[in-house]
Amino acid sequence: MPRLHKPKMPGLIGGLGITFKTMLRPAVTVQYPHEREAPVTRARGVIALKEENCTSCMLCARQCPDWCIYIEGHKEQRPPRREGGRPRSVNILDRFDIDYALCMYCGICVEVCPFDALFWTPEFEYSEFQIGRLLHDKVKLGDWMQTVPEPEPLEVGAETKGKK
Amino acid sequence: MSTTDAAPPSSFQVDRAAMRHLADAQVNVELDTGDMILNLGPQHPATHGTLRLVVRLDGERVISADPVIGYMHRGYEKLTEFRTYPQITTLINRIDWLSSFANEVPFMTAAEQLMGIEAPPRATYIRTVLTELSRIATFLLFLGEMGLQVGALTPAFYGFRDREYVLNLIEAATGGRFHPNFNRIGGLKDDLPWGWIAECRSTMKIVLDACDDFEDLVLGNEIFRARTRGIGIIPAATGAPYGVSGSNLRASGVDWDLRRDARPYLAYPDLDFQVWTHPDGDSYSRYWVRLQETRESARIVLQCLDGIPAGPIMAKVPRIIKVPAGETWVETENPLGQMGYYVISKGATGPFRVKIRSASFSNVSILPWLLRGVYVPDVITILASLYFILGDIDR
Amino acid sequence: MTAIPTLALSIGWGTTLAIKTLIILAIIPLGALILGYVFLLKMMSHMQSRLGPMDPGGFHGWYQLVGDGLKFLQKEDIMPAQSDRRVFAAAPAVVVLSTFLVFLVIPVGPDLVDKSLNVGVFYALAVSSLSVIGVLMAGWASANKYALLGALRAAAQLIAYELPLLLAVVGVVIQAGTLSLQGIVLSQQHGAIFGFGGLGQPFILTQFFGFALFLVAAQAELTQTPFDMPVAESELVAGYMVEYTGFRFLFFFIGEFGTAFGFAAIAATLFLGGWALPGVHGTWADILGPGVLFIKLMAVAFLMFWVRFTYPRLREDQLQALAWKVLIPLGLANILLTGVFKVAF
Numbered sequence: 001m002p003r004l005h006k007p008k009m010p011g012l013i014g015g016l017g018i019t020f021k022t023m024l025r026p027a028v029t030v031q032y033p034h035e036r037e038a039p040v041t042r043a044r045g046v047i048a049l050k051e052e053n054c055t056s057c058m059l060c061a062r063q064c065p066d067w068c069i070y071i072e073g074h075k076e077q078r079p080p081r082r083e084g085g086r087p088r089s090v091n092i093l094d095r096f097d098i099d100y101a102l103c104m105y106c107g108i109c110v111e112v113c114p115f116d117a118l119f120w121t122p123e124f125e126y127s128e129f130q131i132g133r134l135l136h137d138k139v140k141l142g143d144w145m146q147t148v149p150e151p152e153p154l155e156v157g158a159e160t161k162g163k164k
Numbered sequence: 165m166s167t168t169d170a171a172p173p174s175s176f177q178v179d180r181a182a183m184r185h186l187a188d189a190q191v192n193v194e195l196d197t198g199d200m201i202l203n204l205g206p207q208h209p210a211t212h213g214t215l216r217l218v219v220r221l222d223g224e225r226v227i228s229a230d231p232v233i234g235y236m237h238r239g240y241e242k243l244t245e246f247r248t249y250p251q252i253t254t255l256i257n258r259i260d261w262l263s264s265f266a267n268e269v270p271f272m273t274a275a276e277q278l279m280g281i282e283a284p285p286r287a288t289y290i291r292t293v294l295t296e297l298s299r300i301a302t303f304l305l306f307l308g309e310m311g312l313q314v315g316a317l318t319p320a321f322y323g324f325r326d327r328e329y330v331l332n333l334i335e336a337a338t339g340g341r342f343h344p345n346f347n348r349i350g351g352l353k354d355d356l357p358w359g360w361i362a363e364c365r366s367t368m369k370i371v372l373d374a375c376d377d378f379e380d381l382v383l384g385n386e387i388f389r390a391r392t393r394g395i396g397i398i399p400a401a402t403g404a405p406y407g408v409s410g411s412n413l414r415a416s417g418v419d420w421d422l423r424r425d426a427r428p429y430l431a432y433p434d435l436d437f438q439v440w441t442h443p444d445g446d447s448y449s450r451y452w453v454r455l456q457e458t459r460e461s462a463r464i465v466l467q468c469l470d471g472i473p474a475g476p477i478m479a480k481v482p483r484i485i486k487v488p489a490g491e492t493w494v495e496t497e498n499p500l501g502q503m504g505y506y507v508i509s510k511g512a513t514g515p516f517r518v519k520i521r522s523a524s525f526s527n528v529s530i531l532p533w534l535l536r537g538v539y540v541p542d543v544i545t546i547l548a549s550l551y552f553i554l555g556d557i558d559r
Numbered sequence: 560m561t562a563i564p565t566l567a568l569s570i571g572w573g574t575t576l577a578i579k580t581l582i583i584l585a586i587i588p589l590g591a592l593i594l595g596y597v598f599l600l601k602m603m604s605h606m607q608s609r610l611g612p613m614d615p616g617g618f619h620g621w622y623q624l625v626g627d628g629l630k631f632l633q634k635e636d637i638m639p640a641q642s643d644r645r646v647f648a649a650a651p652a653v654v655v656l657s658t659f660l661v662f663l664v665i666p667v668g669p670d671l672v673d674k675s676l677n678v679g680v681f682y683a684l685a686v687s688s689l690s691v692i693g694v695l696m697a698g699w700a701s702a703n704k705y706a707l708l709g710a711l712r713a714a715a716q717l718i719a720y721e722l723p724l725l726l727a728v729v730g731v732v733i734q735a736g737t738l739s740l741q742g743i744v745l746s747q748q749h750g751a752i753f754g755f756g757g758l759g760q761p762f763i764l765t766q767f768f769g770f771a772l773f774l775v776a777a778q779a780e781l782t783q784t785p786f787d788m789p790v791a792e793s794e795l796v797a798g799y800m801v802e803y804t805g806f807r808f809l810f811f812f813i814g815e816f817g818t819a820f821g822f823a824a825i826a827a828t829l830f831l832g833g834w835a836l837p838g839v840h841g842t843w844a845d846i847l848g849p850g851v852l853f854i855k856l857m858a859v860a861f862l863m864f865w866v867r868f869t870y871p872r873l874r875e876d877q878l879q880a881l882a883w884k885v886l887i888p889l890g891l892a893n894i895l896l897t898g899v900f901k902v903a904f
Contacts, residue, residue: 015382018380019868022318022322022605022608027604028325028328031610040335042336042357043335065247065254104343105340107353154355154358155355155358158355159476159477311871314872315872316784317603317784318603321607321608322608385870385871387785387870387873388871391871391872391873391874391877539876
C-alpha cells in the first residue's frame, strides 16, 4: 500500500539513517577488468558470420539502416549434380565486412537473413585504438562464430522453441 | 607643454557645492545594477542535454527566460521517409532514450492499425510489461537526479544502482539495455527467456524497496521540501493549453491518463491500476506523483506477470511488409508525457510521412511563462522537476 | 616534557620558527589528503553503494589523491584573457593563508602547540574569516559571470554564518573561563561530571546545543552541503573556482579540506577535550596527544561529511533566513543559559 508522506521521525534523521545503512552494506561495484560479469545470452555484442550458409543475397546489406555491411561476391560454375545436367552456378563470397564503427547493433541483418548465416554473440570486448580496425572482415567474423551461445529455452507458455 | 612651465591658470571656476551632488549621481549610476544575461547551456549539468536557456537576470531573479532548442535535432521525421518499418523502429528507440521501449509501442500500434492486424494477447501482455519496465527505469533515474539537481549527491547513485536491475531484465529479454528494438509489426521479435518472470518478480521487490528509500531520503527531507514546495507551480488551467502532459499535468490535479481514458491500448483495459494526482502544481508534487507512479508501475508489472496468457508471440504477417495506404494517429502515455505518431502510408515498405508529437517539446514550451520571477536555483529545480529529455524535444 | 622548550632555546629563534612553519605546512596538505581520501573518496563511495578508487597504489587506492595532486601540479596554467592577473593569482594564496593561520593555535599536547595565545579561540575565528576575501577575489578576477555569482553568494553566506559560529564558541568560553585553547582543554581535563572526575568534563555534555550550532555553522563556513550554494555543482559548476586550473585549483582544494581539518580540530578541542585523555598526563600526554586529537577530529569530520553527502542544498535566501532568524537567536539563548548555569552552580 502507498505510504503517506508523514514520516515517523524528522526526515533529516531518516535520510541520515539510509546513507549510514548503505555505507555498511557491501558495494555493488563490479571491478572490471579484475572481475567480469557474464552478459546475458541474448546480449547484442557482436555479429558472427557462418560463411558456408551465406549466398550473397545482399538482403542484410540492403536492410541495414546504416549501410555498414559491405558484400562482394562472384558467381562460379560448379559441375552438375547428376550426369547430363546443367552446370550449377554458385555465389562465392569475396568480401563480407561489417563496419562496427557504424553498426548500431539493431539486429535487422541477423533477422532478415534467410539462410541463417548471421548470429548474435554477447562478446563485447573488441575495442580498438584505431577506428579502421573496427571493420571486421570475413575471417574475423568467422572467428566470432566460436562465441555464439546456444539458444536458450523460452518461458512457460511460449509457442516457438528458442531460435537465434 | 614642457615640464618646466607652471600649470596655466584655469578660467573655469569649480563650484564645490555643485560638484558634490554630481559625485552622488556618479555613485548612484554605478550602484544601479543592470540586467545580466546568463546563458544556461547548451553545455550545463542541469539541462538534461543540450538545452540552452537564455536567462535575463536582475540580481538573482529571472526577468525572462527563452529556451533555445534544436542542438540535438537529428531530422527524424525526414529520416523516416526513406526507411522501412523495421529500420524506423531502430531510429525511434533513440527519441527518448531512457525509456526506449515505450517509444516503439505507439509507432508499431499505428502500423498495425493501418494493416488491420492485431498482436496476439501474449505479445500485448509482454509489451505492457516491457513498457512499464521502461517507465520504472526512467522514473528511477528521475527520482535520483532530481535529488542531484537540488544538491543531494547520494540519491542519484541509488537511482542508477536500482535502475541496473531493470536494465538487466530488459537486456535479458531483448538483447539491448537501452535500445531494445524488440517490437515488430504484429508482435514481438522473440519470446521471453526461461526464468525471466521469476527474475522480474524479484526485481519488482527491489524497485518497491528503492521507492521507500527515496521517500525517506528525498521526499521526507525538510531541506528538499523547502527547496521544492511552492516552486514552479503550473496551474491546470495554464498547463493544459500549453500542452503539458503526463506526470506534470497530473501533479497539477488533472486526472488524465491515456492508459485509462481515451483509447486504452495494450493490456491496460484488463488491468487494475490507480492514477495518481496531486492538488498542488509545484515541483514537490511532480516528484511525489512520479514516485507513486513508479510504485504503481511495479504493481502493474506484477499483475501482468500473473496474467500472461500462453500463445504465439507474432501474428501472421508476410515476409516483406507493405503497409496499405492510409493514415492514422496513435498516442500513448509515455513516461515523459503524451507521445503520438501520425503515420501516413502510401502502400510502400516504409511510411510516406511520420509526424512525431513528443511530450517534452510541449512540456518545455511552458518554460518562458513558468520561469518569470523565480530565483536562479529555482530555475534548476523547475528544470529538473519537469523532466524532459533533449532527444524527445529535438528529435 | 620540558625538554622541548629547552631544546627550542638551545636551537635558536629562527630555526624554531622554520621548524614550526614547516610542520604546519606539512600538516595542511596531509590533513587535507587524509580527510579527502577517507571521507570524500571512501566514505562517500560506500554511502553511494560503490567502492571508490581501488587501483592506485594497490591497497584500496590510497594513492589516488597524491596522484591527483601531482597531476594538478603539472597542468597548464590557464588564466582567462580578461581576468585581473594579480588578483587571480593571489586569491588561492589568501585562502590557504587563512588555513595556515588557524593551525597555529591548535594544541596537540600539553606542550605541543605552535603558538599558545591567550586569546586563541578569538584569534582562530578571526583568522578563519580571511578566506572570504580570497573567495571574493577569485570570483571577481575570473571575469566570468558564473564565478561572480558564486563569489557573491559565498561572501554573503560566510559573513552571515560567522555569528552563529562565534556564539556557539562563547558558551564554551564562559564555561571554561578562558579564551586560550590550551586552557579550554585543560579545564575539560580537570573538570568533573556531577562530582565524578574520572572522565574529565568534555563540554559536549553541557554544551550540546553549542556543539550542534558549531557544526552547522562550520558546515556553512566550509561551504559544504547543505550550504554549498557558492559551489553548487549542478548550477554553477564549481562557482567561484570555475576558472581555476592546475596548481591554483589544487590550492583551493587543499584550502577547503585543510580548513575542514582545522575546523574539525577546533571542534574536537572545544567540545570533545582535544588531546586530553582521562588519566593521562605529562610526557604520555605529549606522545599520545596528537593521536587522540586525530581520532576525535575524525569523529567530528565524520559527522560533517555524513551530513554533506546526505542532504540537498538550501537556497541562498533560505540559508540566510536560517542563519539570522534561527541560529543566532539559538546561540544567544545558549549563551544566556550557560551564563545562568555557570553563576548558579
